[in-house]
Amino acid sequence: MRRLFANRVAYATGAIVILMAVLFALSRVAS
Amino acid sequence: MFAVRTVVWAALYLFFVLAPLFALLAGRLPPARDFWTEFSVAIGYSGLAMMGLQFGLTARFRYVTEPWGEDVLYHFHRQISLIAVGLVVVHAVIMLAARPDLFVLPGSLGDVPWGAVFAFVALFSLIALVVTALWRAELGIRYETWHLAHIVLAVVAVTGGLLHMVGWAFYLTDPWKRALWIALTIFWIGLLLYVRVVKPVFMLRRPYRVAEVRKERGDSTTLVMEPDGHPGFRFRPGQFGWLTVWASPFKITGHPFSFCSSAEAADGCVAMTIRNLGDFTNAIPKVQVGQRVYLDGPYGAFTIGNPADMHVLIAGGIGITPMMSMIRTLADRGDGRPVTLLYGSRDWESITFREELEALKARLSLTVVHVLADPPAGWTGEQGRITAEVFRRHLAPPHADHEYFICGPGVMMDAIEKALGELHVPMAKYHSERYSFV
Numbered sequence: 001m002r003r004l005f006a007n008r009v010a011y012a013t014g015a016i017v018i019l020m021a022v023l024f025a026l027s028r029v030a031s
Numbered sequence: 032m033f034a035v036r037t038v039v040w041a042a043l044y045l046f047f048v049l050a051p052l053f054a055l056l057a058g059r060l061p062p063a064r065d066f067w068t069e070f071s072v073a074i075g076y077s078g079l080a081m082m083g084l085q086f087g088l089t090a091r092f093r094y095v096t097e098p099w100g101e102d103v104l105y106h107f108h109r110q111i112s113l114i115a116v117g118l119v120v121v122h123a124v125i126m127l128a129a130r131p132d133l134f135v136l137p138g139s140l141g142d143v144p145w146g147a148v149f150a151f152v153a154l155f156s157l158i159a160l161v162v163t164a165l166w167r168a169e170l171g172i173r174y175e176t177w178h179l180a181h182i183v184l185a186v187v188a189v190t191g192g193l194l195h196m197v198g199w200a201f202y203l204t205d206p207w208k209r210a211l212w213i214a215l216t217i218f219w220i221g222l223l224l225y226v227r228v229v230k231p232v233f234m235l236r237r238p239y240r241v242a243e244v245r246k247e248r249g250d251s252t253t254l255v256m257e258p259d260g261h262p263g264f265r266f267r268p269g270q271f272g273w274l275t276v277w278a279s280p281f282k283i284t285g286h287p288f289s290f291c292s293s294a295e296a297a298d299g300c301v302a303m304t305i306r307n308l309g310d311f312t313n314a315i316p317k318v319q320v321g322q323r324v325y326l327d328g329p330y331g332a333f334t335i336g337n338p339a340d341m342h343v344l345i346a347g348g349i350g351i352t353p354m355m356s357m358i359r360t361l362a363d364r365g366d367g368r369p370v371t372l373l374y375g376s377r378d379w380e381s382i383t384f385r386e387e388l389e390a391l392k393a394r395l396s397l398t399v400v401h402v403l404a405d406p407p408a409g410w411t412g413e414q415g416r417i418t419a420e421v422f423r424r425h426l427a428p429p430h431a432d433h434e435y436f437i438c439g440p441g442v443m444m445d446a447i448e449k450a451l452g453e454l455h456v457p458m459a460k461y462h463s464e465r466y467s468f469v
Contacts, residue, residue: 003103003106005037005103005458006099006103006104006106006107006110007106007110009037009041009107010107010110010111010114011110011114012041013041013044013045013048013111013114014111014114014117014118016045016049017045017048017049017074017077017081017114017118018074018118020049020052020053020073020077021052021070021073021074021077022070022073024052024053024056024069024070024073025066025067025069025070025072025073026066027056028056028060028063028064028069029063029065029066029069031060031063
């Protein structure tokens with residue numbers, strides 16, 4: 001179960017990083 | 032508490048991935064390119080930061096490992112590495128699609144910019160890292176060879192990634208930004224040096240000697256080790272250490288094993304019982320009394336400490352070793368709380384510590400339930416696997432009030448975690464350790 005929790009943390013981390021990369025790119029293109 | 036600490040660490044992890052990326056937006060900036068190029072660059076930088084932080088996940092810092100448990104942290108290390116490598120690969124694919132002009136080879140290979148050369152070095156090292164980590168057994172690579180290659184490939188990949196960024200120099204033209212990312216890379220590789228150089232120096236100064244080699248049931252051997260010229264360390268029952276035999280601690284030959292002795296031993300002696308699994312472990316019975324060994328520990332969050340009405344220990348095969356440490360410690364402490372051990376073994380003759388467990392019943396409130404996969408004729412006890420039905424037969428309800436400790440092969444652990452779910456035992460009430468986490 002803890003491994004499942006670790007999986008979710010890993011996937012959530014990946015999703016946040018991708019979202020932040022989108023924000024990074026949008027902020028660059030918009031400026 | 033577990034959730035709070037894990038959330039804090041997850042937030043810190045994200046900070047160390049994202050802060051260096053957004054620092055690139057400060058100060059003087061080159062003209063922006065199209066969305067996909069900028070997105071691709073952002074995931075490239077983040078992917079490299081995640082790869083660098085992998086050194087921190089495996090640097091054996093107790094503060095980092097304790098809230099998760101070492102086995103879970105290694106699992107996270109594997110999962111997050113797939114995501115990090117995925118980001119780097121997607122970075123390359125998007126660049127190829129968005130900027131194919133950058134991939135046109137010049138007339139001479141010598142004219143290829145070094146920033147591009149290192150991109151390929153980093154990319155192929157990462158792919159080799161993942162392939163050898165996921166399919167080491169299938170590729171027939173020895174653990175020790177793989178471990179060394181894993182470290183070399185990781186350093187090459189991260190250094191190659193940094194040189195690719197510096198060589199390309201789009202965002203790193205500002206000296207302070209370049210210095211930030213170089214310092215980060217040095218810091219990441221420094222974490223590796225901490226484990227591989229600094230810690231071994233300490234271990235070299237605190238050696239152990241094998242005081243006893245004892246044959247156990249179930250093709251297992253107990254090594255009792257005494258500190259040589261130092262007082263040793265204190266551990267909590269259920270924790271483990273990295274054992275190095277026949278080599279200096281600088282060699283990558285440490286293997287993790289649970290301590291099976293009582294945590295109350297006053298002389299600093301520790302014992303590990305190791306089953307012959309056909310690899311490094313088949314040489315353990317040949318260890319001689321007096322042999323110098325090195326121990327790095329203690330580690331692990333799999334330990335008794337929380338008050339509970341009843342401890343339920345569930346062991347499969349050699350997963351009994353941390354449980355023995357708990358039982359011996361509770362006996363030495365005169366702890367009167369009831370303990371139930373559900374112990375799965377292949378057959379009656381291969382039950383490691385069988386006689387000692389019987390003897391320990393006189394010293395604490397211990398119930399042992401043997402579950403045999405291959406029971407002898409006339410066996411009236413439990414047979415097959417440890418299931419929710421076995422729990423119901425031997426544990427008094429409400430099941431959610433007990434505290435559960437599980438250690439054994441992965442298949443057994445999965446089945447037991449499922450069974451505990453059926454009994455509505457909350458995650459905070461059970462602790463598990465997979466002994467083949469590396």
